[in-house]
Amino acid sequence: MDTIERLTSLFQRFPGIGPRQAQRFVQFLLRSSPSVRKELVEAVQSLGASVKQCPQCMRFSSGGGKTCSMCSNPERNSKLLAVVATDADIAAMERGGSYRGSYFVLGGTISLASEKTNNLRTKQLLDSLPARIKAGLQEIILAFPANPEGDATAIQVREKLMEIVSPSLVITALGRGLSTGSELEYADPETIKSALDSRR
Amino acid sequence: MDTIERLTSLFQRFPGIGPRQAQRFVQFLLRSSPSVRKELVEAVQSLGASVKQCPQCMRFSSGGGKTCSMCSNPERNSKLLAVVATDADIAAMERGGSYRGSYFVLGGTISLASEKTNNLRTKQLLDSLPARIKAGLQEIILAFPANPEGDATAIQVREKLMEIVSPSLVITALGRGLSTGSELEYADPETIKSALDSRR
Amino acid sequence: MDTIERLTSLFQRFPGIGPRQAQRFVQFLLRSSPSVRKELVEAVQSLGASVKQCPQCMRFSSGGGKTCSMCSNPERNSKLLAVVATDADIAAMERGGSYRGSYFVLGGTISLASEKTNNLRTKQLLDSLPARIKAGLQEIILAFPANPEGDATAIQVREKLMEIVSPSLVITALGRGLSTGSELEYADPETIKSALDSRR
Amino acid sequence: MDTIERLTSLFQRFPGIGPRQAQRFVQFLLRSSPSVRKELVEAVQSLGASVKQCPQCMRFSSGGGKTCSMCSNPERNSKLLAVVATDADIAAMERGGSYRGSYFVLGGTISLASEKTNNLRTKQLLDSLPARIKAGLQEIILAFPANPEGDATAIQVREKLMEIVSPSLVITALGRGLSTGSELEYADPETIKSALDSRR
Numbered sequence: 001m002d003t004i005e006r007l008t009s010l011f012q013r014f015p016g017i018g019p020r021q022a023q024r025f026v027q028f029l030l031r032s033s034p035s036v037r038k039e040l041v042e043a044v045q046s047l048g049a050s051v052k053q054c055p056q057c058m059r060f061s062s063g064g065g066k067t068c069s070m071c072s073n074p075e076r077n078s079k080l081l082a083v084v085a086t087d088a089d090i091a092a093m094e095r096g097g098s099y100r101g102s103y104f105v106l107g108g109t110i111s112l113a114s115e116k117t118n119n120l121r122t123k124q125l126l127d128s129l130p131a132r133i134k135a136g137l138q139e140i141i142l143a144f145p146a147n148p149e150g151d152a153t154a155i156q157v158r159e160k161l162m163e164i165v166s167p168s169l170v171i172t173a174l175g176r177g178l179s180t181g182s183e184l185e186y187a188d189p190e191t192i193k194s195a196l197d198s199r200r
Numbered sequence: 201m202d203t204i205e206r207l208t209s210l211f212q213r214f215p216g217i218g219p220r221q222a223q224r225f226v227q228f229l230l231r232s233s234p235s236v237r238k239e240l241v242e243a244v245q246s247l248g249a250s251v252k253q254c255p256q257c258m259r260f261s262s263g264g265g266k267t268c269s270m271c272s273n274p275e276r277n278s279k280l281l282a283v284v285a286t287d288a289d290i291a292a293m294e295r296g297g298s299y300r301g302s303y304f305v306l307g308g309t310i311s312l313a314s315e316k317t318n319n320l321r322t323k324q325l326l327d328s329l330p331a332r333i334k335a336g337l338q339e340i341i342l343a344f345p346a347n348p349e350g351d352a353t354a355i356q357v358r359e360k361l362m363e364i365v366s367p368s369l370v371i372t373a374l375g376r377g378l379s380t381g382s383e384l385e386y387a388d389p390e391t392i393k394s395a396l397d398s399r400r
Numbered sequence: 401m402d403t404i405e406r407l408t409s410l411f412q413r414f415p416g417i418g419p420r421q422a423q424r425f426v427q428f429l430l431r432s433s434p435s436v437r438k439e440l441v442e443a444v445q446s447l448g449a450s451v452k453q454c455p456q457c458m459r460f461s462s463g464g465g466k467t468c469s470m471c472s473n474p475e476r477n478s479k480l481l482a483v484v485a486t487d488a489d490i491a492a493m494e495r496g497g498s499y500r501g502s503y504f505v506l507g508g509t510i511s512l513a514s515e516k517t518n519n520l521r522t523k524q525l526l527d528s529l530p531a532r533i534k535a536g537l538q539e540i541i542l543a544f545p546a547n548p549e550g551d552a553t554a555i556q557v558r559e560k561l562m563e564i565v566s567p568s569l570v571i572t573a574l575g576r577g578l579s580t581g582s583e584l585e586y587a588d589p590e591t592i593k594s595a596l597d598s599r600r
Numbered sequence: 601m602d603t604i605e606r607l608t609s610l611f612q613r614f615p616g617i618g619p620r621q622a623q624r625f626v627q628f629l630l631r632s633s634p635s636v637r638k639e640l641v642e643a644v645q646s647l648g649a650s651v652k653q654c655p656q657c658m659r660f661s662s663g664g665g666k667t668c669s670m671c672s673n674p675e676r677n678s679k680l681l682a683v684v685a686t687d688a689d690i691a692a693m694e695r696g697g698s699y700r701g702s703y704f705v706l707g708g709t710i711s712l713a714s715e716k717t718n719n720l721r722t723k724q725l726l727d728s729l730p731a732r733i734k735a736g737l738q739e740i741i742l743a744f745p746a747n748p749e750g751d752a753t754a755i756q757v758r759e760k761l762m763e764i765v766s767p768s769l770v771i772t773a774l775g776r777g778l779s780t781g782s783e784l785e786y787a788d789p790e791t792i793k794s795a796l797d798s799r800r
Contacts, residue, residue, distance in 0.1 A: 096392030175398025177375030192296030198375025496792030575777030575798025592696030598775025
């Protein structure tokens with residue numbers, strides 16, 4: 001396999017990238033100046049070197065400290081802990097703009113199609129709770145996607161949490177309902193039902 | 201203008217129908233048997249004759265009684281009144297399956313683009329309240345679309361209701377949050393914010 | 401079944417219309433003035449009365465003559481005959497703007513999924529040829545869709561034509577190739593092959 | 601800017617990649633094993649080293665010879681030369697399966713929006729012709745996209761070719777018409793016109 005084919009097949013492993021777009025990426029790099037390719041090489045190389053997983057929230061970030069910039073930020077509210085599936089969900093929560101608590105990245109959701117457990121970090125979450133409770137934790141927000149995988153994950157995590165958490169700790173989940181911009185007329189029955197249940 | 205063109209231009213006035221599909225409708229009717237066309241003619245004719253607007257909820261329905269089959273159904277819960285924009289929203293709420301209260305069709309939402317008031321039936325809603333309260337009404341649910349028009353309508357209707365309703369009457373709105381099937385990662389900031397606010 | 405449901409189910413038989421849009425059509429007619437409904441009723445009624453199928457090209461049109469306005473137009477070129485699947489294809493050919501010959505509507509294409517013959521008017525086409533040849537016909541253009549059904553229809557019609565037509569009559573088919581606006585990169589292999597075969 | 605942000609912004613320069621997908625690429629690489637990142641780094645590095653532009657057809661390929669594997673393949677037909685805009689168009693032509701001639705990559709099309717000339721390799725094409733004609737070239741096929749940019753490019757290239765080519769050299773262009781799978785009814789007027797012009 002020559003270099004072009006090898007790089008094409010590597011790009012095909014990227015999420016959401018098929019053979020055509022992988023080819024286009026290679027053509028783009030071929031037409032780019034050597035300095036662009038060099039920048040890319042260096043950035044990928046330094047991912048392994050400078051980026052590490054925060055031992056507290058498990059998200060990836062580059063930064064010198066023992067924990068990531070969010071976990072070590074004293075202005076983040078340690079009473080709230082949002083458990084999310086992926087790093088990208090943290091970005092989504094931050095775009096929401098109103099959440100100022102801390103996070104824990106579970107590493108995915110339960111896969112209903114396969115029997116894989118997806119290596120969720122439920123144990124790490126549980127192990128981290130005593131220290132968090134000591135630091136003032138009052139509420140764990142299960143912030144999983146509103147789909148069957150997210151729901152199954154929420155059920156499993158909630159059960160595990162129930163076994164050990166103190167009664168003073170509240171476990172909540174993100175609200176379901178009409179998403180911004182949606183019309184009643186096109187909403188699915190489940191969403192209508194949730195919107196009614198969560199009316200206020 | 202010949203018959204084909206005339207019927208084509210009539211179908212173009214139907215919601216969501218452009219010239220091509222209007223032509224296809226006419227071709228469909230041309231290829232259909234005379235009995236299909238006759239059925240259509242009779243059904244449209246009887247719309248005017250047998251369908252009437254229910255004087256209580258304002259939705260259109262055919263049926264002999266003074267009020268529609270829902271309004272006259274003693275098993276519907278008269279403690280709850282959902283105010284919706286259109287007849288189609290009643291259908292959506294019913295698909296949800298969990299609502300058993302009564303309805304009032306406002307007739308649309310405030311149009312933010314134009315200055316039209318859209319002839320909303322706010323006055324009829326207000327006029328109907330004393331009788332509804334006497335019949336046990338405890339909660340009015342504003343069930344408008346989750347968009348700026350729906351929000352503006354909710355604000356206006358809520359204000360009008362505030363002026364006259366008794367303190368025992370609760371005014372709620374459908375919950376906002378993640379709609380069923382949606383992923384955090386792709387949710388807009390407003391929806392994330394709502395989902396956090398309505399967590400439970 | 402009440403009137404609203406009956407009309408909704410009638411509209412669901414219209415091409416491309418599902419239950420939701422059928423409901424919207426009914427709501428549209430309910431909100432329309434009685435005069436709009438009356439216009440619709442009259443237009444549908446007069447379809448049966450004033451529209452007839454032209455005995456020469458088989459398309460539907462309203463008009464007093466023995467044949468339709470196209471077939472009786474002396475300025476249309478009688479040397480060319482385009483055989484199309486449907487009335488809508490005549491409209492598409494006319495939008496093209498360059499064709500000034502005559503038409504014959506076959507009434508559909510061979511269905512490859514079912515075993516239905518679709519009642520194609522191949523026999524009527526063949527029967528009409530002697531008179532057309534006498535009137536100067538020199539070329540029959542098979543103008544079917546560029547899909548397997550259209551191709552199968554072209555093969556069958558061509559075979560039937562071959563059996564009887566005079567050697568002076570040319571049988572052609574619409575050209576295949578890149579459609580306007582398309583890029584090579586995204587074109588399917590068949591289209592690329594056709595575009596190469598029909599290069600000039 | 602930290603490493604994650606830097607790599608994200610590099611991926612955003614890739615064709616068709618927005619901020620969200622760029623983030624997803626970075627997360628993918630973070631979750632991947634070091635060996636995957638190493639493979640990517642090596643493949644990108646060897647692009648610059650082992651891939652070169654063929655001096656004859658101007659496409660990028662890796663391979664030891666003076667010209668690329670296609671140009672040096674004695675089984676490719678040297679009577680035919682397809683002039684294409686990009687390397688990806690060669691891949692499309694090859695998927696077509698029926699072309700066995702040689703190629704020349706012009707490097708893009710004329711940009712109608714901007715005044716950029718896009719550095720097309722028209723001069724290189726012209727310079728290569730004497731040798732190609734000596735080797736038996738009989739036909740140059742302009743294989744540009746079927747859009748205004750492609751058409752403008754074809755006009756310009758054809759003019760330049762006309763000035764110098766021998767009368768024995770035929771200049772053709774890919775055929776236009778119905779693309780495979782398309783229906784007459786939805787075809788645009790230009791395509792219908794081309795399909796009629798190229799009927800056969």
